[in-house]
Amino acid sequence: MQFSVGVEYALHCLVYLVNLPPDSPIGIKDLAAYQGVSDSYLSKFFTQLVKAGIVRSVPGVKGGYELAKKPEDISFWNVVTAIQGEASLFQCKEIRHNTLPFRENKFQCYSEKCLINSVMLEAESHLKNYLCTKTIAWLHENLDKHIPEIQQEQKRWFKEKLYNR
Amino acid sequence: MQFSVGVEYALHCLVYLVNLPPDSPIGIKDLAAYQGVSDSYLSKFFTQLVKAGIVRSVPGVKGGYELAKKPEDISFWNVVTAIQGEASLFQCKEIRHNTLPFRENKFQCYSEKCLINSVMLEAESHLKNYLCTKTIAWLHENLDKHIPEIQQEQKRWFKEKLYNR
DNA sequence: TAATTATAGATAAAAATCATCTATAATCAG
């Protein structure tokens, strides 16, 4: 049970989009070139981010992607669900339905009143609540503090790409 | 990203082992027959539960499995890690290493100081802490309250199997 | 000694994940 790499790609790329001049979207080609993956691969994640309302897409010449919200309104949890979907971590496979007394049609097991399910859901909500408190704005700000050289280099590169369109 | 079904099987089966007479292990055949799966399948999970110190195995004739600890000392988290392993939910795939300035050997990215990684770890610890508070004893007790008929039937069945060995 | 039982490992089907490529639709610069 692992987070998808897509979450990692999305978080990194969203940081690139912070603090750019308004109405100057960045194309998927540039983003993909920077990340070192194919455009079609990265674009899939951006399509999901669009659907989740995290980024806005501008089609056509000089189109691309830009943040649809303020970075302080985009939480880690938003990104995680945008990429992995809303499905909860624990999905009851209804194994009890295959249990002896059930096979003999003695009982039914309804997952609504399932204790295991409710415990897992509650546990997940603790994870969720924490991830909701961490935003792209926070990430951007702290990356600037922790790895300033890398961040500067990265900003330089995207500003230049924006300039040469 | 989903919990393994193994967790569901393990939690259900551990409840069956609560409140049985001492030194009377239940064989994997009975457990598997009750669950409606093959012994070899279920036994794999029990081997993992043994390695995690949750159950004790008794080989040979009239052998089987019994709880190795008091049910109030077995948490949901214990079971989850026994089955899925200790690996954390977020594993950095080091995607930044393939990023443009890194490909040009300008920088290195050490995951020890990675902010994303630390946020994910902290989030997971919230999930962990909650799952540590819920035990097999709690589950057993509350299942008895919520679905008493099913629990009675289940206890009847295992007691009978124990009797006929 | 023989039957029983856990353990280990081989095997394979099914599902999910990762990654790329192609075709299409929308937009804008000229």
Add this chain to the structure above:
DNA sequence: CTGATTATAGATGATTTTTATCTATAATTA
């Protein structure tokens, strides 16, 4: 209007993980 550019959608396939079973082996006890 036209052609280039760009996002979107979907097909495709490789790889990995998950699920499930079967077989062989080792330990134990009746």
